[in-house]
Amino acid sequence: xxxxxxxxxxxxxxxxxxxxxxxxxxxxxxxxxxxxxxxxxxxxxxxxxxxxxxxxxxxxxxxxxxxxxxxxxxxxxxxxxxxxx
Amino acid sequence: xxxxxxxxxxxxxxxxxxxxxxxxxxxxxxxxxxxxxxxxxxxxxxxxxxxxxxxxxxxxxxxxxxxxxxxxxxxxxxxxxxxxx
Numbered sequence: 525x526x527x528x529x530x531x532x533x534x535x536x537x538x539x540x541x542x543x544x545x546x547x548x549x550x551x552x553x554x555x556x557x558x559x560x561x562x563x564x565x566x567x568x569x570x571x572x573x574x575x576x577x578x579x580x581x582x583x584x585x586x587x588x589x590x591x592x593x594x595x596x597x598x599x600x601x602x603x604x605x606x607x608x609x
Numbered sequence: 610x611x612x613x614x615x616x617x618x619x620x621x622x623x624x625x626x627x628x629x630x631x632x633x634x635x636x637x638x639x640x641x642x643x644x645x646x647x648x649x650x651x652x653x654x655x656x657x658x659x660x661x662x663x664x665x666x667x668x669x670x671x672x673x674x675x676x677x678x679x680x681x682x683x684x685x686x687x688x689x690x691x692x693x694x
Contacts, residue, residue, distance in 0.1 A: 550646035557691045561635035575660060604689035606642045 525560075525590075530598025533591055537599075540579065545602040557604030563596035610645075610675075615683025618676055622684075625664065630687040642689025648681035 537555075542548050545556030555563065569575035570584035571592070587595075622640075627633050630641030640648065654660035655669035656677070672680075 547644055547647070550644055551650055552644065553647045553651075554643055554689075557639065557689060559632055559635055559638055562632070562638045565636055566638075601692055603691040604639070604642060606688040607686055 525593035525597035527594065527597040527601050530594035530596070533595055534598055536583070537595070541599075545599045546605045554605065555599040556602035558600055560596045560600035563599055564592055567592045567595060610678035610682035612679065612682040612686050615679035615681070618680055619683055621668070622680070626684075630684045631690045639690065640684035641687035643685055645681045645685035648684055649677055652677045652680060 540547065540549055540552045541555050545554060545558075547554050566575065567584050567587065568589075570577060570580045571587055573581070575581075584592075625632065625634055625637045626640050630639060630643075632639050651660065652669050652672065653674075655662060655665045656672055658666070660666075669677075
């Protein structure tokens with residue numbers, strides 16, 4: 525996997541998941557610092573129809589295995605953020 | 610929601626998601642610092658069958674709405690952890 529390539533591919537993700545993987549929407553998960561393997565599994569589940577979401581299913585539909593590995597490497601390496609409260 | 614009650618109810622979660630919400634398994638997500646609303650939505654999706662997982666579906670099956678709110682409050686308030694690498 526290639527986190528640098530993942531960063532480029534992640535541009536479209538930032539609208540919901542934030543520029544640095546910290547979600548800007550309460551109903552959308554933070555991705556920064558998440559387990560790499562879990563991210564990979566989740567995106568594949570959306571792509572392959574095992575998990576469904578109005579936004580994520582079409583987003584994931586066109587991704588290759590390499591795309592998914594790159595995205596998972598990128599987001600998992602970003603610093604996590606603790607809640608402000 | 611009641612994070613203190615959530616902590617008690619979260620005891621069973623720790624086997625996979627870690628004592629402090631940092632997963633001990635690569636294919637399981639960290640929950641610490643995750644968006645509260647997303648956690649609530651996710652657990653309800655497991656309980657209500659919109660999302661399926663061999664472990665999480667039965668785990669969530671017996672939870673009340675209050676249980677889920679408490680758990681989401683608890684995990685979202687835990688400090689997130691950035692990747693060690």
